[in-house]
Amino acid sequence: MRFASPFRRWSGTLARLVAALAALALLAGPLAAPANAQGAGGALDKVAFGTNWVAQAEHGGFYQALADGTYRRYGLDVTIVPGGPNANNRMLLPVGKLDFYMSANTLQSFDAVEQGIPTVAVAAIFQKDPQVLIAHPGAVQRFADLKRLNLFVSKEGMASYFQWLKADYGFSDAQVKPYTSNAQPFLADTRSAMQGYVTSEPFVIERQSRIRPLVFLLADQGFTSYSTLIETRRDLIEGKPGLVQRFVDASIVGWYTYLYGDPSAGNALIRKQNPDMSDDLLDYARRQLRDRGIVDSGDALSLGIGAMTDARMAGFFAAMVKAGVTKPTVDFRRSYTLQFVNKRVGIDLRPKN
Numbered sequence: 001m002r003f004a005s006p007f008r009r010w011s012g013t014l015a016r017l018v019a020a021l022a023a024l025a026l027l028a029g030p031l032a033a034p035a036n037a038q039g040a041g042g043a044l045d046k047v048a049f050g051t052n053w054v055a056q057a058e059h060g061g062f063y064q065a066l067a068d069g070t071y072r073r074y075g076l077d078v079t080i081v082p083g084g085p086n087a088n089n090r091m092l093l094p095v096g097k098l099d100f101y102m103s104a105n106t107l108q109s110f111d112a113v114e115q116g117i118p119t120v121a122v123a124a125i126f127q128k129d130p131q132v133l134i135a136h137p138g139a140v141q142r143f144a145d146l147k148r149l150n151l152f153v154s155k156e157g158m159a160s161y162f163q164w165l166k167a168d169y170g171f172s173d174a175q176v177k178p179y180t181s182n183a184q185p186f187l188a189d190t191r192s193a194m195q196g197y198v199t200s201e202p203f204v205i206e207r208q209s210r211i212r213p214l215v216f217l218l219a220d221q222g223f224t225s226y227s228t229l230i231e232t233r234r235d236l237i238e239g240k241p242g243l244v245q246r247f248v249d250a251s252i253v254g255w256y257t258y259l260y261g262d263p264s265a266g267n268a269l270i271r272k273q274n275p276d277m278s279d280d281l282l283d284y285a286r287r288q289l290r291d292r293g294i295v296d297s298g299d300a301l302s303l304g305i306g307a308m309t310d311a312r313m314a315g316f317f318a319a320m321v322k323a324g325v326t327k328p329t330v331d332f333r334r335s336y337t338l339q340f341v342n343k344r345v346g347i348d349l350r351p352k353n
Contacts, residue, residue, distance in 0.1 A: 044077035045243055050089030050098040054082050055273035057285035058199055058228065059102065061125065061295075061305075063273075064266030065254025074250040076243075082273055094119055094233060100247060103229040105129055106316055107160055109335035110326050118234045121336040123248045123306035124226035125255060127298045128219035130288075131161060134186070134201060135193040135214040143216045147171045152179040152186055152194035160325055161223055167323040168222060183208060198292060199285035217292060224316045226308065227294075229336075237337065248340045252305045256349035259290045296350065303342040310338070 051059050062080060065071050071078040081098060083089045090108070093101040094117050101119070103109060109121045133146055140146055147169060153162055153176050165171040177185070179195055186194040187209050196202065202215050219225075230248060237244055258266050267282050289295050299307040313336060320326040 042075070044072060044075055045246075047071075047076050047078045047100065047243070047247060048081055048098045049078055049100045049102070049247075050081040050083065050092055051102045052083045052089060052104050054084045055080075055270040056199075056277060057267075057270065057282045057289065058130070058197075060258040060263060060266050060270065060282075060286060060289070061255025062102070062251055063254075063269045064258040064263060065250050067265035067269040068254075068257065070254050070257070071247075071250045074246040076246060076250060078247075080273075093231060096233075099232065099236060101231045103231045105227050106225040106229070106313070106335075107320065107325065109229065109231070110317065110320070110330055110332050112231075113332065113335045114327065114330045119231045120234055120237060120334075121226075121229040121231050121308070122237070122244060122340045123230040123251070124228070124308045124341075125230065125251070125306055126227035126294050127296070127300050127307070128217065128292065128294045129223060129225045129227040130197045130199055130294055131157075131218045131223070132196050132198045132201070133193045133216045133218070134196050134205065135216070136190045137211060137214060139190060139193070140214065143221050144169055146193050146216065147175065149175065150189055150192040151176050152192060153177075154179040154181075154195060157195050161218060161225075163323040163325050164223055164319060168319075198294070199288045200281070203281055203284045219294075222319075224312060224319065226312075226316075230306075237339070241339070245340050248306060249343075249345045253346040253349065255295055255305050256346040258286070259295060260349060260351055299342075302344075304344040304347045306341045306345075308336060308338055308341055 049062065051062070055063065066078055066080060081089060081092075089098060089101055090103070092098045103121065106121070106124075109119075111117075112119045133151070135146060135149065139149060151171075155178075157179070158173075158176065162171065162176070166173075177192075183194065183201065183205055186192050187205070194201070198215060198217055202213055205211065205213050230251065232244055254266070257263075263286060267279070270282065271277050296305055299309055299312070313332060317326060317330075317332040321328045326332075
């Protein structure tokens with residue numbers, strides 16, 4: 001199983017294409033009906049939510065909220081539009097084809113501001129980015145030792161988190177080999193490490209090779225990007241803040257239920273949309289999300305799932321400017337809003353012990 005690149009960025013060409021599509025959207029109409037204010041007689045508001053890859057446990061809370069009726073209880077008729085290798089749901093949000101989008105990381109929010117794309121992050125479901133570097137057992141003793149190994153890193157990784165590794169840990173371009181979403185080159189070279197997601201690649205490697213690799217979560221080494229953010233358009237925030245609040249709140253409740261309650265409804269819907277998803281991988285990924293604090297850690301422990309803070313955004317922006325990933329002229333404060341989070345919604349669903 002593979003993920004969409006977690007660091008796919010807007011380009012100037014893409015930004016111009018978005019603007020052109022926005023004009024066409026006014027003529028063609030949306031793929032899914034846009035969210036409207038709740039109608040007479042308690043009619044549900046139709047909402048289209050796009051993910052950045054095919055259905056999987058990393059989207060579990062959203063599927064849980066849909067499958068167990070949480071969205072409906074919040075007055076929403078939600079359609080989840082899966083992403084995939086031949087889809088670009090991120091482009092559909094600013095042109096009005098989607099109401100919300102599941103963005104991979106904070107860098108994408110910064111890029112939207114730089115390119116003049118009118119989207120805003122309204123919640124950060126993952127407090128930790130699930131990006132990892134994976135090494136062979138016994139190859140290194142600590143994270144900094146990875147700079148002595150060959151590293152299989154994608155071109156997207158080279159343009160983003162690897163620049164941070166160079167700035168903060170002294171990693172070198174010379175040690176990098178192309179990563180092609182294939183673990184075999186890594187398995188053949190015991191003096192190597194490869195990129196991956198904590199919820200996926202370690203599981204695949206264990207199944208293929210019967211070895212238990214060393215797994216280093218970049219978030220635990222100082223890479224403070226949020227991940228799995230909910231994005232929407234500025235016009236929806238300004239015109240229908242109540243609808244945005246209900247979608248954020250219901251999604252948060254779905255994530256608490258998926259992590260700490262019975263995830264069977266959400267998993268069943270994931271498998272229906274993605275029959276290739278195995279029960280074993282769903283269980284493994286959900287366990288990693290919960291036990292490593294990917295979703296519920298840091299500020300989320302006191303403010304609730306989805307938490308964001310100005311201090312963390314400012315700190316990550318400064319780190320990315322230092323690493324040369326983001327321009328210092330970007331007004332990063334326009335990339336997000338705290339209007340809809342930090343309200344402790346659903347926090348009572350977390351187990352007390």
